Amino acid sequence: MSLTETLQNELLALARQSIEHGLQTGRPLPAKLDDYPEELRQTRATFVTLERNGQLRGCIGMLEALRPLAEDVAENAFAAAFRDPRFPPLAAGELADLDVHISVLSPAAAMTFASEADLLAQLRPGVDGIILQEGHRRGTFLPSVWEDLPHPKQFLQHLKQKVGFPASYWSDTIQAYRYTTEMFG
Template sequence: MSKSLCCFAFESLYYKLGLESSLITLDKYKPVDQGDSKLPSKAPLFITWNYKGHLRGCIGTFQPQSLESGVKSFAYSAAFHDPRFPPIKKAEVKDLSVSVTLLDNFEQINDPSNWTIGKHGLRLNMHIDGNYYSGTFLPSVAEEQEWDKVSTLWYLLRKADYSGVSQKDTLTFFNNGIKKGYIGLERYEGLKDALDNQSFLEYRKSIA
């Protein structure tokens, strides 16, 4: 996909933490892609930080963003404002890795099994009992967690903070909800690349 976007996410974090006094722009990192396919000018995107291989923050948007401002903004948000985690500290940076996922090909689906593990992400919107629930899993999540489709759908409900259905009844729940109109389920695809801190520093040194 694009190492340059991952580099720029790290660059933005380093600048925000005061580890660098100036911010290298995304264009300066483009040579590290070495002829990879051309990126869109705008896209929905998610930034994920991992610390020693474990999730440390993940935030993004389904609204198309200019890549430079979007990566910068959501690199900050995922690092400092994911409510599941405390803000990332300077001491953690050496053990961080980042992934940038650009989203595309959104399709509403009427069959909750009509998606492919490792290829599709899922986005849930649900109105039930006067409450609204929403959640998403990026395309890589089910495969990384070694979930089957039913488990993924059940965990998606849990991520949306809905616990009113058992795992064995998950498919029936989704089928009924989609049929009656209180569940909206989308599948989508993503272009993803990842980079660890040491690789970022080597790239940065090569262009500085």
């Protein structure tokens, strides 16, 4: 599903409104779904990434589509601003300098590979978002992370560390899933 520029701008405005609402009330903006076109009521998974002066300020999202797109954006924008454990809650003075980016995820597809080298050979830099999972540990990098980690081996090593493993870790029980995103903002 590709969103028109008008729909993208509507979601970006919603994300910012939810953050502003959060500053005033401590809660995300309730998305009144009847106020949105059908495309924004479809069940989709999103990530909302906040940057301030070119630096990450928060990023929260869902890997599985569980709520309508507009609701997911409102909830994730609030969570990125106030619940990302890597950052203190957003202060009102930061709002003017805040850049909001939204990534709408495709459904994730399981990858089949025989080794780490096989997995690395299948990665599509700049295209794939990857979910890495083993046991109860799971983490993801959005496709936009390729901008900072452009080499597949480096990308995978950092993702393993995010999941909680050493960069050199490998196991025959690791699972990987790929997805793409439509990113705007």
